Amino acid sequence: MHAAVVTDFGSPDVFEPTELPDPVPGPGQVTIDVTHAAVGLIDVYLRQGLYKGQAGLPEPPYVPGLEVAGTVRALGEGVEGLRAGEPVVTLSGTGAEGGYASVAVADAAMTTSLDGLDGAGVDPALAVAAVPNAATAYLALTEVAHLKPGEHVLVHGALGGLASAFPGVARTLGAAGVTGTVRRTSLERARASALPYDEVLAADDFAEALGDRRFDVVVDPVGGQVRTDSLRVMAPMGRMLLVGNAGGDWEHTVPTNTLWGGNLAVLGYAAGFHLPRHPELARPAARAALEAIGKGLVQIDVQTLPLSQAAEAHRRIERGSVGGRIVLTP
Structure with a gap:
């Protein structure tokens, strides 16, 4: 798979395009063929090293990215309610890494369908930016x-x-x-x-x-x-x-x-710290989010960049020049 890897803590120049093995889902997980990966301020803080050494957070080299949209690639053991090929979006409860890639692993509990009544017709770029x-x-x-x-x-x-x-x-x-x-x-x-x-x-x-x-x-x-x-x-x-x-x-x-x-x-x-301890809250929250989006109440500006420009996405956030969200397309 293609990935943007943080090779060290520091400036946006630490990003390096890398080819990595495709991940395999574990029990309770899914792999997703990523179409859009959200870029967040927390990604910038992690790359800068503000949380360096904190338990449970990544150390270089790692692939950043908390939230993705795409289609389910494979299901891990015990996963129910999702199917291969289903369009989905993930929430910020699956860790602090893995999204800046063409394939990502996510906890099934934090993964919501965009194919049902609530999510049908929601553009995946808007979904990962807003949901x-x-x-x-x-x-x-x-x-x-x-x-x-x-x-x-x-x-x-x-x-x-x-x-x-x-x-x-x-x-x-x-x-x-x-x-x-x-x-x-x-x-x-x-x-x-x-x-x-x-x-x-x-x-x-x-x-x-x-x-x-x-x-x-x-x-x-x-x-x-x-x-x-x-x-x-x-x-x-x-x-x-x-x-x-x-x-x-x-x-x-x-x-x-x-x-x-x-x-x-x-x-x-x-x-990101609350949902892993209370995964039962994730899907109801996602449904409420999709309801608000469906009513036109969450009109967020979405900027799209290719995965190869992950460093530029971080520079824009550091400059404070993003009103809305940036998403990366592998």
């Missing part, structure tokens, strides 16, 4: 933040690959309103997007712009000062979901006495 993130949004909002109908949601980094899934999923769960924030340079594009935000504000002064308005759930994939400023606009019993750190401030802290005095909660959620 894993929309499933993550669904789980974060239901299992962690416990969003209730009629509540108001604030989403930072509103055009980002993960963040852009939250407004549509929140709408399907009955949110009364969804506001987004972006960098000032992206305001015009964000306001013109088809994502179901009621409004989009500049991130640098969103708290002042909101005045006395308060939010029950804040979704923060950005971190840094945005995280602290969000405490000012949270309603009593409000919940902040930490789902990333795209701003790159790894030293930032939150004043915990503010949480105590304001009756606020800050909750972290990482699907």
Whole structure:
């Protein structure tokens, strides 16, 4: 099979096109002939070495990539509910490697059909770009933040690959309103997007712009000062979901006495660590994601590059020039 291999921790130049043996599925696994592989910020962090030495995460040489779309190639022992040749998409619960290749292995529990009632007609590029993130949004909002109908949601980094899934999923769960924030340079594009935000504000002064308005759930994939400023606009019993750190401030802290005095909660959620422990949640979350996509509520911008340009995909993410998601085609 063709693969893009990370040969060492470091810059995007560490990628090397490589021919590897076709993988064979183990018990409970499937192999997939990959048509599209998603590129995520977590792939960049892993390649940079930010998680170097952490148990369960890959060390060079390895093939990155958490999520793929394609067709089932072969079934491992004990796999039911899928068939060879079936179009599928995987979620972020099968480890942190293997997707940047022409053939990938995935846990069957994390693999969802695109051939059934929910997924029929969904383009595989959109599926791999949107389904894993929309499933993550669904789980974060239901299992962690416990969003209730009629509540108001604030989403930072509103055009980002993960963040852009939250407004549509929140709408399907009955949110009364969804506001987004972006960098000032992206305001015009964000306001013109088809994502179901009621409004989009500049991130640098969103708290002042909101005045006395308060939010029950804040979704923060950005971190840094945005995280602290969000405490000012949270309603009593409000919940902040930490789902990333795209701003790159790894030293930032939150004043915990503010949480105590304001009756606020800050909750972290990482699907890649949660789903392997709770695989029974994966397919219901994927179905909820496909429902939101089918209603046109997850309109994400998808950029497609050939697998040979994996390094360029990472460079674009590092530059912050991707509004949406990049997918690779083997």
